[in-house]
Amino acid sequence: MVQKVVTGNRLSDGAVIFMGEDGGWTCKIELARIAETDEEAQLLEDLARAAERARLVVGPYLIEVTVGGRAIKPVRYRERLRAYGPSIHPDFGRPDVPGHFRMGVEANHVHLNGVAG
Amino acid sequence: MYRYDEFDHTMVRERIDQFRGQIARRMAGEITEDQFKPLRLQNGLYLQLHAYMLRVAIPYGQFNSKQMHMLAHIARKYDKGYGHFTTRQNIQYNWPKLSEVADILDDLASVEMHAIQTSGNCIRNTTADQYAGVAADEVEDPRVYAEIIRQWSTFHPEFAFLPRKFKIAVSGAVDTDRAAVRFHDVGLFVVRNAEGEVGFQVWVGGGLGRTPMIGKKIRDFVPKADLLAYLEAVLRTYNMLGRRDNLYKARIKILVHETGVEEFTRLVEHEFAEIQGGDFTLPADEVARIAAYFAPPQYESLSDDPPALTARRFEDKAFNSWVRVNTARHKVPGYVIANITLKPTGLPPGDVSADQMDAIADLAEQYSGGSIRATHEQNLVLPDVRQDQLYDLWLALREQGLADANLDHIGDIICCPGLDYCALANARSIPVAERISQRFADLDRQYDIGELRLKISGCINACGHHHVGHIGILGVDRKDEEYYQITLGGAPGEDAAIGTKVGAAFSATEIVDAVETVVNTYLALRRDGERFIDTFRRVGDGPFKENLYDKAA
Numbered sequence: 001m002v003q004k005v006v007t008g009n010r011l012s013d014g015a016v017i018f019m020g021e022d023g024g025w026t027c028k029i030e031l032a033r034i035a036e037t038d039e040e041a042q043l044l045e046d047l048a049r050a051a052e053r054a055r056l057v058v059g060p061y062l063i064e065v066t067v068g069g070r071a072i073k074p075v076r077y078r079e080r081l082r083a084y085g086p087s088i089h090p091d092f093g094r095p096d097v098p099g100h101f102r103m104g105v106e107a108n109h110v111h112l113n114g115v116a117g
Numbered sequence: 118m119y120r121y122d123e124f125d126h127t128m129v130r131e132r133i134d135q136f137r138g139q140i141a142r143r144m145a146g147e148i149t150e151d152q153f154k155p156l157r158l159q160n161g162l163y164l165q166l167h168a169y170m171l172r173v174a175i176p177y178g179q180f181n182s183k184q185m186h187m188l189a190h191i192a193r194k195y196d197k198g199y200g201h202f203t204t205r206q207n208i209q210y211n212w213p214k215l216s217e218v219a220d221i222l223d224d225l226a227s228v229e230m231h232a233i234q235t236s237g238n239c240i241r242n243t244t245a246d247q248y249a250g251v252a253a254d255e256v257e258d259p260r261v262y263a264e265i266i267r268q269w270s271t272f273h274p275e276f277a278f279l280p281r282k283f284k285i286a287v288s289g290a291v292d293t294d295r296a297a298v299r300f301h302d303v304g305l306f307v308v309r310n311a312e313g314e315v316g317f318q319v320w321v322g323g324g325l326g327r328t329p330m331i332g333k334k335i336r337d338f339v340p341k342a343d344l345l346a347y348l349e350a351v352l353r354t355y356n357m358l359g360r361r362d363n364l365y366k367a368r369i370k371i372l373v374h375e376t377g378v379e380e381f382t383r384l385v386e387h388e389f390a391e392i393q394g395g396d397f398t399l400p401a402d403e404v405a406r407i408a409a410y411f412a413p414p415q416y417e418s419l420s421d422d423p424p425a426l427t428a429r430r431f432e433d434k435a436f437n438s439w440v441r442v443n444t445a446r447h448k449v450p451g452y453v454i455a456n457i458t459l460k461p462t463g464l465p466p467g468d469v470s471a472d473q474m475d476a477i478a479d480l481a482e483q484y485s486g487g488s489i490r491a492t493h494e495q496n497l498v499l500p501d502v503r504q505d506q507l508y509d510l511w512l513a514l515r516e517q518g519l520a521d522a523n524l525d526h527i528g529d530i531i532c533c534p535g536l537d538y539c540a541l542a543n544a545r546s547i548p549v550a551e552r553i554s555q556r557f558a559d560l561d562r563q564y565d566i567g568e569l570r571l572k573i574s575g576c577i578n579a580c581g582h583h584h585v586g587h588i589g590i591l592g593v594d595r596k597d598e599e600y601y602q603i604t605l606g607g608a609p610g611e612d613a614a615i616g617t618k619v620g621a622a623f624s625a626t627e628i629v630d631a632v633e634t635v636v637n638t639y640l641a642l643r644r645d646g647e648r649f650i651d652t653f654r655r656v657g658d659g660p661f662k663e664n665l666y667d668k669a670a
Binding site for chain 1: 127143145146150164165167168169197199204214215217364465532536537538545547548561594597598599
């Protein structure tokens with residue numbers, strides 16, 4: 001099956017968070033706990049529902065990811081934007097936007113064009 | 118401008134206390150997100166892709182230096198040091214914490230601002246011509262009536278749960294429409310009838326979104342005293358008959374379309390006849406009381422084109438361009454309306470940093486009697502600038518990176534937040550706007566191209582008004598990739614038109630080239646004096662299609 005992680009928004013500030021290895025929640029997708037089977041995905045979902053009741057997370061859901069080395073990359077670009085974005089205002093957004101998410105380069109002083117992939 | 122009375126202050130304070138309690142209950146787990154969501158939306162608080170977003174109302178786009186300083190303070194203290202001006206003359210903060218929202222609202226209330234009814238299925242912030250009160254071409258100042266509508270619509274118990282959101286715009290000028298009046302649920306023009314009386318021309322059922330429609334004129338003249346009675350009749354008709362079964366068919370434009378303009382008008386007139394002359398009649402003394410808040414400042418007796426202006430225009434080419442492009446005629450000689458376009462090359466349209474906000478507030482205080490306007494095109498206006506002080510203002514704006522002379526040109530792009538922020542978006546829009554503004558960064562090239570309204574939305578909800586762009590761009594999701602459709606021929610103003618799709622969508626790497634192809638096609642075809650939209654209307658979309666698709670094939 002495709003690998004999955006569970007994500008949602010943190011209640012207190014709306015930040016994008018992922019359930020980590022230890023069942024806690026993290027802003028870093030590379031620390032997310034990966035479900036390799038349907039059973040594991042179900043477990044993640046159950047834990048996420050409990051976290052929702054515990055007022056940690058709003059609207060948790062599973063997303064598909066690919067795993068290469070230590071990198072965990074969402075399959076869908078909407079989820080890549082959630083995990084790494086916004087792709088504008090790099091000074092205000094996440095400092096760790098990975099290169100593969102940048103939109104490519106048209107002019108030297110611009111780093112946001114092209115297709116995210 | 119309008120000042121809160123004790124009732125306004127009490128209403129806003131009580132509302133904050135109520136919402137503070139609701140937030141506490143949510144954080145304590147006493148209410149669920151499903152229960153909390155409609156409550157937070159009624160207070161302007163969304164949960165977006167990366168964070169909460171708070172939309173603060175700027176009634177009819179009018180605010181002052183003190184308020185702008187507070188907006189800067191909020192950006193600095195509670196957000197990431199910037200704010201975003203929207204197409205409804207509001208400002209949005211993209212990073213507030215839920216736990217601090219009530220404190221933000223307290224700070225806003227201290228300068229007579231709030232976020233009430235900036236979301237939800239209610240009557241939203243009423244918008245107005247940004248040149249209201251100073252335009253040389255208006256019949257009467259529309260802010261007086263926008264304020265009366267604001268008071269009538271705020272917490273109106275009958276219209277708190279409409280089938281869908283409801284947007285009203287008012288313009289004091291009828292021949293020039295700077296407020297996209299025909300694309301509102303209700304659009305009002307202040308007009309004078311054959312007897313010389315002032316009243317309102319009423320348009321209903323305009324809108325953008327999934328089903329764009331130009332409003333229909335349902336009445337040539339509503340007397341001033343009957344303004345609220347007539348609006349009440351329109352809203353009651355909509356509230357009774359608007360579709361609540363289908364989110365996509367719930368706006369009044371669908372009701373007007375499905376009912377037919379004639380029948381809809383008949384229903385409104387029937388309701389109006391029932392209530393005309395009753396409680397909703399506007400007392401003349403109350404109108405006068407509100408109008409007094411909008412009394413013009415004490416203008417000095419000056420002449421147009423003073424030497425201090427003309428000499429500087431002659432000496433300084435960049436200043437001359439800014440004056441030519443970014444200023445408009447004021448109704449009083451010796452004064453001018455100055456536009457601050459928030460569209461610097463390569464940066465997000467509508468974004469302003471806290472430091473820039475403070476600078477604008479100070480400049481407004483110094484040069485414009487403290488008055489500032491937000492426009493639906495995501496720009497700001499200083500409405501009362503002395504012509505002999507314009508050069509000093511421009512120098513100060515330039516120091517802040519706020520003197521881009523691109524109003525109504527291709528660099529002056531309306532753009533929604535798109536998928537960089539918005540939970541509804543299908544594609545990013547701001548990076549596309551940034552790249553287009555870089556491609557056309559050369560101002561001389563922009564001036565050669567002339568007036569060109571380019572508008573970008575990241576989804577079909579059309580917050581970026583792409584339907585009414587001379588060139589419109591709509592972001593779509595094609596097999597999990599961002600693609601961009603081009604529409605041509607839209608127009609927001611007195612020559613209102615809805616653009617039509619020119620063909621298949623372009624990828625993110627192709628879209629800027631495609632826009633350039635469209636522009637170059639126009640340049641090759643235009644006749645003397647033709648704007649882009651004029652050429653498009655003369656030649657149709659054929660040549661554009663040919664250059665965009667056939668040659669590439």
